[in-house]
Structure formats: structure tokens, C-alpha cells
Amino acid sequence: xxxxxxxxxxxxxxxxxxxxxxxxxxxxxxxxxxxxxxxxxxxxxxxxxxxxxxxxxxxxxxxxxxxxxxxxxxxxxxxxxxxxxxxxxxxxxxxxxxxxxxxxxxxx
Amino acid sequence: xxxxxxxxxxxxxxxxxxxxxxxxxxxxxxxxxxxxxxxxxxxxxxxxxxxxxxxxxxxxxxxxxxxxxxxxxxxxxxxxxxxxxxxxxxxxxxxxxxxxxxxxxxxxxxxxxxxx
Numbered sequence: 001x002x003x004x005x006x007x008x009x010x011x012x013x014x015x016x017x018x019x020x021x022x023x024x025x026x027x028x029x030x031x032x033x034x035x036x037x038x039x040x041x042x043x044x045x046x047x048x049x050x051x052x053x054x055x056x057x058x059x060x061x062x063x064x065x066x067x068x069x070x071x072x073x074x075x076x077x078x079x080x081x082x083x084x085x086x087x088x089x090x091x092x093x094x095x096x097x098x099x100x101x102x103x104x105x106x107x108x
Numbered sequence: 109x110x111x112x113x114x115x116x117x118x119x120x121x122x123x124x125x126x127x128x129x130x131x132x133x134x135x136x137x138x139x140x141x142x143x144x145x146x147x148x149x150x151x152x153x154x155x156x157x158x159x160x161x162x163x164x165x166x167x168x169x170x171x172x173x174x175x176x177x178x179x180x181x182x183x184x185x186x187x188x189x190x191x192x193x194x195x196x197x198x199x200x201x202x203x204x205x206x207x208x209x210x211x212x213x214x215x216x217x218x219x220x221x222x223x224x
Binding site for chain 2: 033035037043044045046047050051056057088090092095096097098099100101102
């Protein structure tokens with residue numbers, strides 16, 4: 001199975017700053033089938049990005065996904081208070097689908 | 109508005125069984141692949157099982173293979189997960205999620221606790 005590694009484990013930033021989150025796969029994700037979710041405490045995950053770079057319904061354009069091969073990135077251009085959460089990447093290129101361990105974006 | 113709501117969780121003894129349900133509304137359930145994903149306390153997300161729209165293509169995580177059965181009732185917009193031989197490692201919040209690759213909508217989750 002494809003193992004996803006996310007870095008950093010924790011990102012401490014202030015509102016208005018730019019966040020760059022990394023997701024690295026143990027092998028090439030040939031179809032670009034990478035998704036990103038965020039999860040606020042006590043809530044279910046919410047889909048942000050699918051197919052590496054397509055924003056899900058209702059997701060603002062400050063969220064941008066990019067990457068190819070085995071290296072993928074989620075960039076949040078200007079952090080809003082509601083963006084402080086845990087972020088997970090997921091690959092659905094090969095079965096079983098797998099998730100990364102998460103990056104926590106916390107208020108500095 | 110898309111809604112997914114899980115039920116059937118609770119406290120169960122090791123070795124016990126549980127049947128989770130998920131009722132869907134706000135979209136064409138019968139045309140949607142569905143999934144169960146779980147999250148142990150303080151941990152990350154783990155995919156458990158998937159079923160295609162017609163119920164004929166099913167897959168399970170190795171951790172649950174042989175111990176759970178996913179099914180659906182398209183007439184009643186419902187998804188199920190029958191779990192047996194539960195252990196403490198199965199304690200988690202279980203989410204039902206819509207989608208055949210990425211998971212576009214999630215229910216609020218239901219807590220399953222396996223403890224004596």
C-alpha cells in the first residue's frame with residue numbers, strides 16, 4: 001500500500017500568514033488522485049481539494065493544491081481563524097486508499 | 109443539503125458485535141459509492157470499507173477483513189457496517205462518507221468503544 005508522510009507535524013503561524021503543507025507518497029501517485037481535508041476539533045473531516053488541485057464545492061480560493069509524482073503540497077495563502085485545524089492528505093490512486101498522519105496548523 | 113447521519117455505536121465488550129447504520133439525504137444515494145472511515149481517539153483517519161452504488165463491488169481494509177460486512181439499502185438511503193470479533197483496537201469514531209475516490213461528504217461520526 002502507498003504510505004503517505006506529512007510534514008511538518010505541527011505548523012505554528014499567525015492569522016494572515018501563508019501556510020505550506022507537504023504530503024509525500026512512498027511511490028508515485030500516477031493519476032494525481034490526491035485529496036486534502038481539514039478537521040476542526042470535534043468535527044468530521046471536510047474535503048478541501050481533490051485530484052491534486054481541484055477545490056471542492058464552497059472552498060475559498062485561498063486554498064491551493066499542487067504537486068505531481070510523489071510530492072504534493074497544500075498552500076493556504078492567508079490564514080483565517082477558521083483554518084486552524086488538522087490537515088490530512090489522502091491518496092486514492094491505488095487500493096487501499098490511505099491517509100497521511102496529518103499536519104496540525106496552530107495559532108502562534 | 110447533503111446529510112449523513114450515523115447511528116448504532118456505543119459500548120461493546122471485547123469479542124462482541126455491533127451494527128452501524130448511516131442514513132443519507134440531499135443527494136441521489138443510489139448513484140453514490142459509500143464508505144466507512146474510522147478515527148481512534150487522538151489518532152488519524154483510517155479507511156475501513158467501501159461499497160459501490162449497486163452494492164456489488166465491496167472492499168475492506170486488511171485490519172477489518174473477515175470481521176466486518178458492509179451493505180446498503182438503496183430503497184431507504186441507508187448504509188450499514190456489521191462488525192464482529194471487536195477488540196480494543198476497534199475503538200474509534202466511525203464516519204460514513206460519500207464518494208468513490210475522494211470523500212466529498214462525511215457524517216458527524218458515531219463513537220464505538222470496546223471495553224470490558
